[in-house]
Amino acid sequence: MFQSHETAKSLTWHAARKSIDGQMSHPADSPSWKLLDDKWPKFDVYLEPLIDDLKSLWVGIRGVYDAHNGEYFTLRAALMWTINDFPAYGNLSGCVVKGYKACPICGDDTPSHRLKNGHKICYIGHRKWLPINHPYRRQRAAFNGKPEYGIPPEPLTREEVLHMVENGDRVCWKKKSIFFDLEYWKYLPVRHALDVMHIEKNVCDSIIGTLLEIPGKNKDGIAARLDLLNMGVKTDLQPKYGERRTRLPPGPWNLSKAEKREVCNSFYGMKVPEGYSSNIKNLVSLQDSRLLGLKSHDCHTLMQQLLPVAIRSVLEKPTRYAITRLCFYFNAICAKTVDVSKLDKDSNGHKRSAKT
Incomplete structure (x- = not known):
């Protein structure tokens, strides 16, 4: 060679x-x-x-x-980790990634709930990862009608994972990964990493689809409203049944026709440096107020910089802030450098302990 x-x-x-x-x-x-x-x-x-x-x-x-x-x-060479989307993570690691036990960290204690109308499983225990005194933990109506006082579970060590798969634990593990045949694999602290571009595209498609009410991409519908009603939250958004049609009361994320046109016109008029992204203008359908044909890199640029600009004048402040902060989060985790001193601190800047 x-x-x-x-x-x-x-x-x-x-x-x-x-x-x-x-x-x-x-x-x-x-x-x-x-x-x-x-x-x-x-x-x-x-x-x-x-x-x-x-x-x-x-x-x-x-x-x-x-x-x-x-x-x-x-x-000599060694495979340090794989980079893949979540379904591929299940195939490569042998971990269950769908159903009632789909959280790789929570495992058998995954808090899950099957939606009666949406016919999907939702996972509602995410607030336990917030700092112990975070105000969201005490809120009921904004989430599942209950407070959250639990603490996050400790991730399994590499030895624990190997022990479980070798002893036939088939609740959260469907097979022993072939990578364990490698001498060094069981020692690696990180064996699989999720591809942020896949996650970013899924989130972007859902946000854009819901804001602009794009068929097939919209996460807000009669089934979703009925599931909220069954859970006892957001009851003011329950469907209103009439003689000829069913009406959904507008939520804080719903835009009027004029606001949808304003968002699309904002995207349509954006000009970016050559090579930065696709020509955003070509992705906009002004006739029916939609974004069409979004690729992974288009979603990447939308979530990183463009979406907060487009929604800055059409959404109520809490909703706009929530989406903008989510965009800032993706921007931060995609940065070329990460400030190591901030990795172990919570959102209030305090040192995070293993229990919080």
């Missing part, structure tokens, strides 16, 4: 990308990378090989020429 000078040079860039001043900007700063550095120090170059070659690459391929250093070496 032969490596060009440029290829060889590019494979060494991680060595100079360690964290600086508390800023994490590269996988080399992660616990998984540091684990392989400490436990198997001879692995100084990591690639993303095909899965069938992983064991061979772990043993090593001799006689690879490094044009940058002018010497031969034994090429």
Whole structure:
């Protein structure tokens, strides 16, 4: 095997990308990378090989020429984690990702509820991850009619996961992942990562579809309103039945026809630098006030910067703030650098303990 000078040079860039001043900007700063550095120090170059070659690459391929250093070496590589959407995460890890026990962290204690009218399972225990004194924990009507005093569960350790799958736990695990055949896999603190672009597109499609009431994308309908009524929350939004038609009282997210046109006109008139995204103008249908043909990168730019601009004058303040803060969240987790000092702090800036 032969490596060009440029290829060889590019494979060494991680060595100079360690964290600086508390800023994490590269996988080399992660616990998984540091684990392989400490436990198997001879692995100084990591690639993303095909899965069938992983064991061979772990043993090593001799006689690879490094044009940058002018010497031969034994090429070794390790798979540190996979990056995929949530269904693929279930296939790769063996974890159950649908049904009543679909939370990889909560496992058998996943708080789930089947919607009678929507015929889907919803997961309503998310407030337990908020700081212990967060005001949302005490609110009832805005959520499921109950306060939340629980604490988040501790994620399973790698040893616990391996023990469960080897002992046939089929409640939350459907199989033992083939990756455990790799010598180092059971030691990795992070084995699978979710692709933010998939999540971002799903969230963006739902928000745009609901605001503009796009058929097939709208999450607000008679079934959703009836399920809210069955749960005893937002009863003022229950359907109003008439002789000829059923009317849904407007919620804070509903836009008038004029407001929908205003949002679409805002997108239609946006101009962005070349290469920044698709031509947003081509995605807008002014005739029926819709956005059509959104790709993953279009949703990425919408959620990162464009959506807060388009809705700034058409929604009530609480709804507008909620959507804007969600956009800020996606912007933050997609940043090139992450302030490590903030990772263990809650939304009020306090040090987060393992129990809160």
